Amino acid sequence: MTETRKTVWGVLSTANIAVNQVIPALQKSERLVVGAIASRDEDRATAVARRLGIARAYGDYDALLDDPEIDIVYNPLPNHLHVPWTLRALEAGKHVLCEKPLALSAAEATTLIETSKRTGKNVREAFMIRDHPQWLRARELVQGGALGEVRAIHVSFCYDNRDPANVRNQLDIGGGALFDIGCYAVAVGRFIFACEPERVVAEVDRDPDFGTDRLTSAIMVFPGGRRLVFTCATQLVRSQDVQIIGTTGRVSIAVPFNQSPDREARLLMDDGTVLKGGDPAVETFGPVDQYLLQAEAFSELCVSGSVDPYGLQDAVRNMSVIDALWSSEETRGWADVRQD
Template identity: 55%
Template sequence: MTRQIRWGVLGCAGIAVKTVIPAIQSSRLGRVTAIASRNGDKARQMAERFGIARAYGSYEDLLADPEIDAIYNPLPNHLHVPLTIRALQQGKPVLCEKPIALDAQEAGTLLDAQKAAGLPVAEAFMVRHHPQWKQAKALIAEGRLGEVGAIQTIFSYYLDDPGNIRNQADIGGGGLFDVGCYAINTARYLFDAEPLRAIALIERDPAFDTDRLVSGLLAFPKGRQLAFTCSTQLALTQKITVLGTRGRLEIPVPFNAPADLPTRLVLDDGRDLDGGGRIEIAVEAVDQYREQADAFCDAVLFGTPLATGLEDAIANMKVIDALFRSAENGRWEEP
């Protein structure tokens, strides 16, 4: 019988509590056996809520626990690299929330630590573990869209709470880090290529100084393009359209696909504007967070390659850096 990975969770972030901890607890290969918070009472409450054996009042105590096999790091963005490095130094592989770092240079220091430790580190892009994305890429590879030329992506929500970490610029808040990164990651995945140059417009919140509205354009090889808009202060929206010479593909709920309901892809051959060539492709219900947890456990236990390892994470981070530079100088920038 394959042994299970004993997970330790750093902090009580919303994504951990709402999705990732329940997903790990129901996974094939792992269980959460410890949780830490700088507020010990909060850690104990979460431990009781999820049936977690141990609660710690400091991150360091959890990282030093010899009975923890792997770490999930959903802390605020500025703590991704330092706490992941500390975990590696304690001999523990890490699944770290996106973005992996605040810039590509910082991510490079994490890569150095990962190589020294010889342990897996993955960026938690759960979408890469949902079958709707694998199906979308297969349809493109089969030529169902003809020659693919463009992807258009929208990802937005409205959040004006000043206490929320997404609205705190000094710890890595803002739309590009939080949701724009998905547009970049999934375009790189579908095109199976890295962008050559990037340009962006950014509108910042006057009080928070976070990038609350970002529109970007990425130029890929073979003339392909990604155009995306992300926002932390516009109506809740998620949508991706992939355009080819013989059809288009829509992913109606690309990022936060429900764990308990089927999703669908919409394929249209473009014969008219009334949906005459439209078909819907059903995709089974999948908890993408559970799939992500098991994929990481596979990497730890069996050396299975990671879908979003550090090299992939750094490539994504370089594009984000280029977009920020472009917004400052008004020019195209190379990642």
């Protein structure tokens, strides 16, 4: 891979997020190109490739990994396949952008580290929000003291999906609310507070048929007593909300996670006067595609050889928090987060 040509991406599977969001985003870029897509159904891969204008289609994932033109692999496979196919991509000499959650445990995520180091290839967990200007600005406001001392973050992320055939509702392959969307709340706390939580407690409600967590609420305690409180659900009305609360101000992030690439984003800020009939201050951000920003940032990092601030160690730490949340469910009490 050189700086004189576009990086070439290959996509493992025809998953909805790949076909409907990530590939169209990548195809807007002048810095990279989607060169191939693979599916275990060759006819489906061919049909998607033809529809999206992708040069090569494979009916086998290994065939894509053997393609010498592919520099970076995007892995949107079901959760239980993230680590196995990321390992195979690394061994094939490819960098990997892998959908969240990277693994089903911190221990599983850790198995990628040695191979990444030995092959010299990067792995990043695909939390696209960290590249969106609204989130970068929110963190800037917090770190700059614009809200006073930020002591609390409230997050909710919910949708309604009761399809038993959907991978999000299959326990044995990593389905459920915490793995699918609660992982965003965990990442948000670590991103905004810029440190790791010390202990957590969770309350989980599981679907009687699927066995997956359909409603999980949790408290994460960070150094200094700061807290993030979140609720994630797979069987509630679709909703998203983030509140960052300080001693002198508050920021609300409108559409924090699934911001449309063709609509402006907004941060709402106030000092408490809104409760008395005032209006919040509003910062707007022109339409951007956060999947495009994520891909270009990762591509540039792979080309330059720079150290990734959101590499494997970050993914392991995010999974360590999720491990502690599952432990809390089992013990019905507080759980310490393993620190590396």
